[in-house]
Amino acid sequence: MRYLLFVLLLSILTDPSAAQEKWNLKRCVDYAIANNISVKQADVQARFDKLTHDQSVLALYPRINSQHSGGFQFGRSIDPTSNQFTTNQILFANHGLDVGLDLFNWFSKKNTVKANDYLAQASVAKLEKAKNDIALNVANAYLAALLNKEQINVSQVQVDQSREQFDIIKKQVAAGALPELNQAESETQYITDSANLITAQTNYTLSLLQLKALLNLEADAPFDIEAPPVESIPVETLAELDPAIVYQSALENLPQQKINNLTLKATEKNVAVAKAALYPSISLFGGLSSRYSNAQRTIPNSFQTIVVPVGNVDVDGVSYPVTSQITQPLGYDRNTYFRQLSNNFSQNVGLGLNIPIFNGGSARINWQKARLQVENQQLLQEQDTRTLKQDIYQSYTNAVAALQKYNASVIAVASAQKAYDFGKKRFDVGLLQPIDLILNQNNLFRAKINKLSAQYDFVFKMKLLEFYKGLGLKL
Template structure:
């Protein structure tokens, strides 16, 4: 009972996909390129590196900063406007504007801009690589789903044949022409083929789930793929996919090679940046400042010059008053906020020379590390190029083997079909036992499955070579 329920569930799931809008490989790839998580992460990193490059460009311009502060000062302190000691509470405010510009730093900033530009371009190429990787994985999963769907069709034919044979043998057994053993053997074969059908449908549903996971489509969304005729899938000939030519094309078109070249250029710029850190730099600075204090609430409007007694002097026993000039305030004005800012306004400008003398050897060591990084990038590029060449030649060898296997399985299917046809004719006239017919039927079934598998394997391996060549993926 449980097995029957499981079969009904599979049939219901499989049947629900029928009638839905079908997805082509192009649609699957396009959807994956937009929605796949790894592609989205690569896109975020590319935008991040683009901002880093833009930031290094903005660092070429002068630095301008404005500072503003205010507070309450109490206890014995210095009046910030009169510079005198006081014990009064003072409400103060300070305002400033600073400007700085690097005049000469051995082109460190310009090299930083170029290095970040190379890294930003490498991130764009890395995004393209992520798209290519996802596209290749989607194509592989799509072809696997097509293979599983084709196996369903082959299994269905096998089930139909087994059911027909079982019904025929059962009639002959009921008529007494054949023993019951033949009916049991035919029934066993019918059950086995039905089980194979269930397995084929299960594998197809699982392959669709895997494909939906790659393109980041929810598992519960109805999904069905188009089934293009395998024979109509465009393929280049092996002569056009010579491994040496494919390798040269891959060096120019594949994003990984662009990434390695751009990373190498960036590391060479980093050497110049690190070297600049060992030399003096010249920069310009300037500033505007002013301040306010409520301790200086009023200021004299004018001064009157008068003689005021300042002491006594004794001459021959006679005291005389000594007068000195004194400035007497004549009226007062309020020392307002903006008046203080105007009266206390100051400016400064100058040049600064920074000479690195000894900083724990960090500048020189950074320079040496940068040179080692160039060597590492060169080795990485060489390693990836050799790996790419090895992969292409291996893919070409696999493609040749896949063609040969496909041709061999075609012959095997033709032979198995002839053997089955002869066995069926002999069985129909009573010259062959049912078990022998079943054996020939199984041989034909396996040969057809092997043919479909070899055909899709051949198509994928040829498409892989086309991908390396830079032709993309087309079905």
């Protein structure tokens, strides 16, 4: 008995709710959205898809690339400036600039830009869905923590009543008015109620741990929540949450429907992209290039013409000399690096035509796959729409049942309270056995717990309908 009281006192003194800063639902939701890992991953994916879209836009512009190389040639090789064979060691350098532009490719790039734009928008909607999902999960965990906290209060009242009854019966047993069996029964009830209180406190601590996990808080971080009375939590009436109206609102407001619509548009554009690969494409290209070689260190700057003998010819017994005029360099200039680049400078421009003939059927197969992706996305969209409608109507039915269950629990509490009050009066005047009073007390305790559970269950189901309607989460 003393050990149990010590444990109970210790659990109360170490209650994490003591002297901690209180978090309301809005603060929990805002913190979760800013710090939850799933939300951060969705944000990273949204930024990634935005970059993919930006890249496809830049692909519409001309491609410009510059190439530069340099090195040594050894052994028998071709002089890159004179195209003559040489065995000398040559230091060379090549420079080039290439430009390319797709003139017409059956709007493949434009459709790619549009498809990536839809996918980027879908990723933004997925981010919003991730935020909504974590907000709904936080609200659910928050309400569960509130329920557990209320159960602590109810259990504490039960413990106080059991202790009071135990003290009274103990005095009566000491006075000889009641047998010791009644004291044992009362003590057993007191111990049971104390254990229930410890269980309620443990459940509350566990619910706070679950909530901190959703918030991405450390498990040992100080944390507690505000506990507004459940009666003060605003909820719409069932008449305002008609499932047909909620369903139409959900189709317009929920991110999942936007995701499906945008993804379907993207897959349709991808069909056009894949089909463009079946047809010829026209491109424009051009380039600049030049080169340098140290094999030509000098270049003639002046020339002279001389006559040189090449032999004799005999005509009618008379020998005549034969000569030839040749031009040879008279002076040289240094063939510098930049002079060679200027002298070797070349340009090119042209049109390119690419005609797909046979590539293992890859282009046609990809086109067919893209069409199947559209069909698959249409089926997914239809499935999600049907599931959404089913969930909303099921949530409405559950909310109606939860309200009926709560109304019944209110009546049950009133009846149990009346039975306990009458029993307590009879017990006080010695007309009721302690075991019967304990039974009435237990019935009242279970009735109160059932009422709390039914009340919070009703509130959550109504909040779920409000969420589908697009009203957000407010406690």
